[in-house]
Amino acid sequence: MALDPQKLRLHVFEKTGIKVDVDDPIFALVALxxxxxxxxxxxxxxxxDGAHAPAAATGAAYVPPPGARPIPTSHEPFSRRxxxxxxxxxxxxxxTAALVLIGQAIFSKPAGIPPAKLERALQTLDAKTRAAFEAELTR
Structure with missing residues (x-):
């Protein structure tokens, strides 16, 4: 396909509004x-053509060069592999998810009851139960 400088010049003018002379060095760059x-x-x-020539000469189907992997033509969504x-x-x-959950169960400590909340709960108990509970806490 030969380069038509006039057509290219017109195209440049239509796209950019810039007039380019056919002697402009840009045409040398385009030709190069x-x-x-x-x-x-x-x-x-x-x-x-060289890759297809041996197969065409024997009438056989195209044989890809060594190392080339064929494109699968199966209609299955996934191969066995x-x-x-x-x-x-x-x-x-x-x-991995099981390992993470087991690790969290082994290495995490329960939050426990905050001391202020425990103290308020102890105050609501009767004296005998409170004394027994405090005795168990100090053991």
């Missing part, structure tokens, strides 16, 4: 960019 892009596209097309990994991740999550 176009040449580099065209060369890169040709290289990639040649690589693709993915299901095993998902189950393992779920198991690890459950075990």
């Amino acid at each position: 960019n176009e040449a580099v892009l065209e060369e890169a596209v040709e290289r990639h097309l040649a690589r693709l 993915e299901l095993r990994l998902l189950a393992a991740a779920a198991g690890v999550a459950v075990l």
Whole structure:
């Protein structure tokens, strides 16, 4: 595809309102960019043609290069391997949550009753019960 300077000049003017002369150095940059892009596209097309050539010559289906992984065509949402990994991740999550809960149960202390509230509760008891309760607290 050849570069049409007049069309590009008109496009720049329509988009920006800036008049660009066809002798402007920016056109050299655009032409250079176009040449580099065209060369890169040709290289990639040649690589693709080279990869397909052996299979096309024998009439066989396309064989990917070594190390390439095929794209799965299964209609199942997950493969067996993915299901095993998902189950393992779920198991690890459950075990971790259980470990955290067990750790909290072992290492946390109950809050207890604040002393001021305990003193008020003791004052509401009769003398005999209060004396027995205080005796148990001092043991």
